[in-house]
Every structure is written in C-alpha cells, then in structure tokens.
Amino acid sequence: MSFFKILQIPAVYLLWQKAFRKQKLQPFLEATSSAPFDRILDIGCGPGVNFLSLPSSCTYIGVDISAEYIKHASLRYSSGQFLVGDATQLPLNIGKFDCILINSLCHHLDDQACCAVVSEAIQHLSSDGHIHILEPILPNSFSVAGLLAVMDRGRFIRKEDEWRRLLEPLLTTEHYSTNFLKVLRIKCYHMFYFRGRPR
Numbered sequence: 022m023s024f025f026k027i028l029q030i031p032a033v034y035l036l037w038q039k040a041f042r043k044q045k046l047q048p049f050l051e052a053t054s055s056a057p058f059d060r061i062l063d064i065g066c067g068p069g070v071n072f073l074s075l076p077s078s079c080t081y082i083g084v085d086i087s088a089e090y091i092k093h094a095s096l097r098y099s100s101g102q103f104l105v106g107d108a109t110q111l112p113l114n115i116g117k118f119d120c121i122l123i124n125s126l127c128h129h130l131d132d133q134a135c136c137a138v139v140s141e142a143i144q145h146l147s148s149d150g151h152i153h154i155l156e157p158i159l160p161n162s163f164s165v166a167g168l169l170a171v172m173d174r175g176r177f178i179r180k181e182d183e184w185r186r187l188l189e190p191l192l193t194t195e196h197y198s199t200n201f202l203k204v205l206r207i208k209c210y211h212m213f214y215f216r217g218r219p220r
C-alpha cells in the first residue's frame with residue numbers, strides 16, 4: 022500500500038489533514054463570516070474533516086462515496102448528518118442548501134464527473150445560496166507543491182486555466198483567490214478558493 026493509499030483509512034486521513042485543515046478552509050471561513058448560512062451541504066465530505074470548523078448553529082449534511090469515511094464521521098460527529106452517496110447523483114430528498122461546499126473532491130474526478138457534481142450542486146442550491154469550491158492547482162514549474170500534486174491520490178489536479186475552463190461555463194465567479202498550504206514554511210499545496218452562483 023503506498024503512503025497516499027493509506028489515507029483511505031479515516032484516522033490516517035484525519036491525522037494527515039491536521040496540518041492543512043484550517044489553512045485550507047480559511048478563505049471559505051473568512052468569506053462566510055460576514056455572510057452566515059443556515060444549511061450546508063458538504064459534498065465529498067470525507068471522514069468529516071470540515072465539520073469541525075463550521076458554526077454549530079448551521080444544519081449540516083455531508084455526502085461521501087466512502088462508506089468507511091461516513092461511518093467514521095457519523096460515530097464522531099452526532100450533530101451532523103452523514104450520508105453515503107455518489108456526488109454525481111445526489112439523493113433527491115436532501116432538500117436545498119444556501120451553502121454548498123465542494124472541498125478537494127473534484128481533483129478526484131474527470132471533467133465529465135466534475136461537471137455532473139457541479140450540476141447536482143446547482144439542483145440543490147437555494148435561490149440565495151452560493152457554491153464554494155476549494156481545490157489544489159497543478160503548478161507550472163517544478164516545486165514541492167508540484168511533486169505532492171503528482172503523487173496525490175486524486176488523478177485530476179488541474180492547472181489554474183484548466184480549472185477555470187471547467188467551472189466558468191457552469192458558474193459565475195463572485196470570488197476567486199489562491200493560497201499556499203504550508204508546513205514549516207514549505208509550500209506544500211497551491212489551492213484556489215472559488216465562490217459562485219449558477220449561470
């Protein structure tokens with residue numbers, strides 16, 4: 022089993038994410054601090070990594086394809102609702118959400134599946150809601166971030182212009198920014214944060 026494969030074990034993934042979880046979610050938390058939400062759908066929620074950082078006042082539903090991750094999250098975080106499901110075909114009966122978070126899912130999916138996920142998100146977005154996407158960027162030049170991107174479990178880490186080409190036909194951009202996730206000042210992941218609405 023390669024190092025990145027062992028991240029499929031929920032406890033190992035949570036440990037690995039300890040270094041990055043807060044940095045990764047920071048732009049989303051900053052954006053939503055001045056525009057709070059009531060109901061959040063966390064698509065590709067993993068073992069509940071994001072749940073820890075969200076306001077306890079919101080209603081939370083997380084969906085992930087991994088039964089093992091969902092079992093782990095359900096046992097740990099009883100105030101959230103965690104469902105096993107495919108993000109390209111979300112369960113119909115989960116209702117609408119004013120906040121939809123897609124954090125580090127799309128780099129596991131090819132273009133077609135990625136578009137299907139965003140289309141599903143749009144179907145479940147309330148009229149005043151926003152879709153928030155955080156994903157890693159493939160750097161143009163050799164770097165630690167480039168090396169980690171190539172070694173990642175997700176086979177579809179895209180360059181910045183490829184992400185834009187994928188998302189812009191579906192969503193209007195209200196905010197776009199990038200940042201580096203660092204450990205000991207080493208730039209490990211180049212990430213973007215996108216907030217938008219359906220076209």
Ligand SMILES: C[S@@+](CC[C@H](N)C(=O)[O-])C[C@H]1O[C@@H](n2cnc3c(N)ncnc32)[C@H](O)[C@@H]1O
Nearest residue numbers: 065066067070085086087107108124125126129
């Ligand atoms: C890198 S993890 C991200 C987990 C969490 N969102 C985070 O930020 O740490 C990617 C997640 O996407 C899930 N996933 C991959 N394909 C999926 C699909 N088609 N539907 C739902 N979840 C999927 C994986 O099981 C995994 O939990």
